[in-house]
Amino acid sequence: MRLATFTVDAFADQVFAGNPAIVVPLERWLPDALMQAMAAEHNVSETAFFVPDGPGQWHLRWFTPQVEVPLCGHATLATAFVLATELGVTAPLRFRTASGLLGVTRDDDRFVLDFPANPPQRARCPPPGLAAALGAVPREVWRARDWICLFDSAETVRRLRPDHSRIAVLPDGDSRVIATAAGDDGRHDVVSRYFAAKVGVDEDPVTGAAHVQLVPFWASRLGRTALVCHQASRRGGTLWCGLEGDRVRMGGHAVLYARGEVLLPASRLLHASVTA
Numbered sequence: 001m002r003l004a005t006f007t008v009d010a011f012a013d014q015v016f017a018g019n020p021a022i023v024v025p026l027e028r029w030l031p032d033a034l035m036q037a038m039a040a041e042h043n044v045s046e047t048a049f050f051v052p053d054g055p056g057q058w059h060l061r062w063f064t065p066q067v068e069v070p071l072c073g074h075a076t077l078a079t080a081f082v083l084a085t086e087l088g089v090t091a092p093l094r095f096r097t098a099s100g101l102l103g104v105t106r107d108d109d110r111f112v113l114d115f116p117a118n119p120p121q122r123a124r125c126p127p128p129g130l131a132a133a134l135g136a137v138p139r140e141v142w143r144a145r146d147w148i149c150l151f152d153s154a155e156t157v158r159r160l161r162p163d164h165s166r167i168a169v170l171p172d173g174d175s176r177v178i179a180t181a182a183g184d185d186g187r188h189d190v191v192s193r194y195f196a197a198k199v200g201v202d203e204d205p206v207t208g209a210a211h212v213q214l215v216p217f218w219a220s221r222l223g224r225t226a227l228v229c230h231q232a233s234r235r236g237g238t239l240w241c242g243l244e245g246d247r248v249r250m251g252g253h254a255v256l257y258a259r260g261e262v263l264l265p266a267s268r269l270l271h272a273s274v275t276a
Contacts, residue, residue, distance in 0.1 A: 001264040006086060007044075008078035011206040011237035011252040018237040019206040020257065021078035022047045025087065032068070038262065039063035045201050048075040053096050058083075060095040060102075066200035067174075070098040073113055073208010073250060074237075080104040080111050081254040110240065110251040113208060117248045119216040120144035133166035134179060134195075144213040146176045146194075154184040154191040158232045168197035178210050182222075188230040188238070190218050206237030212248045219243040 005024050012018025022042045026049055029035075039047040046062045046069070053059040060079060062072035076095060083089040084106070091106040103114040120142040130147065131137045136156060138149035147170075151157050157179045167177055176196040183189050192214055194207040204210075211229055219225050225243040230236065240251040 001266075003262040003264065005260040005262055006078075006082045006256065007258040007260065008081050008254050009257055010074035010077040010081070010254045011208075011231075011239055012235075012255055013253040015255055015257050017235050018252075018254070019074040019204065019235065020044045021072075021075040023075070023079050023082045024049045024262070025082070026051045034264070035061070036063055036068065040065045045204050046072045046075040048072070048079045050079055050095070056092070057094040057096060060097050064196075064200045069199065069209075071115070071209045071212070073115065073211065074206055074252075076102060076104065076113055076208065077111050077252055077254055080113075081256070084111075085256065086259075107251055110253055112249055112251040115208065115212050115248050115250065117216045117243065117246050118144045118212045119220075120148050120213055123147070127170045127172055129166060129170060130177070132163070133170060134160055134162050134177065136160060138179070142217060143175075144217075146178050146210065146213060148178045148180060148213060148217060151179060151181045154181045154232070157181045157191050157193055160193060162195055162203075164195065164197040164202040167195050170198075174198045178207075178214065180214060180218075182218075183228075183230065187228065189222060189227040190214060190229040191232050192229065193232055203233055205233040205235040206231045206239070206252075208239070208250055211239055211241055211250055215241045215243050215248045215250075 009018040050058040050060045062069050062075050080093050093104045095102045105112045123141040123143045126141040140150040142148040180192040194204045194210045227241045229239045242249045
């Protein structure tokens with residue numbers, strides 16, 4: 001079996017920035033074990049697989065190198081980019097996912113994701129070892145799906161050198177850690193970084209799923225619903241965000257890095273079908 005693949009740098013307007021995702025269009029689902037093995041082979045933050053799901057709609061799934069995840073922003077943006085620019089599908093697009101129906105529209109050269117908001121609450125009992133794992137003591141700790149660590153300055157967030165082995169063994173399931181502060185450069189309202197060793201990604205370059213938590217947090221704190229957010233990873237990326245009721249809209253650019261082809265021998269397909 002030959003499958004087309006597309007490598008897209010999402011939340012970026014040039015290659016080697018933003019967050020790379022590999023997008024694999026399918027006519028029908030492959031066995032789960034095979035898709036997970038492919039994601040491990042690709043070894044990027046997420047590999048996105050999608051199949052047709054009715055007029056203007058696709059069923060979309062995302063895999064890290066270790067696990068399937070219920071929500072991923074940058075790989076959704078990458079998938080919309082591939083559909084629009086490589087496969088000739090016009091927006092708006094709809095995706096059926098484990099997190100419900102997600103929409104993507106176009107705003108000039110940006111793709112705009114429509115995701116459910118996940119507002120955090122102040123954490124009463126942060127996990128033991130959190131500050132030691134980050135290498136700095138946050139001013140406040142909040143919790144939505146992930147731990148949100150608020151710092152006094154964006155420079156502190158940029159300078160963090162976390163111990164990923166400690167983050168990987170923090171208690172409380174597979175939750176991940178967001179470090180954040182107010183922007184300090186006059187262009188960005190929010191700065192953040194995202195650490196997810198528990199799912200096989202030490203530091204995710206740009207994370208849409210983090211911003212469904214960060215946008216309601218910062219909208220309340222700053223008193224406005226429109227925010228420009230920067231994820232200060234080594235690659236870096238910018239998201240133009242807005243809080244609209246219980247939804248977060250995230251706009252970003254994307255650029256194609258590579259077109260490729262995966263070759264799956266019949267023996268591998270049979271093995272995956274038996275073990276899935």
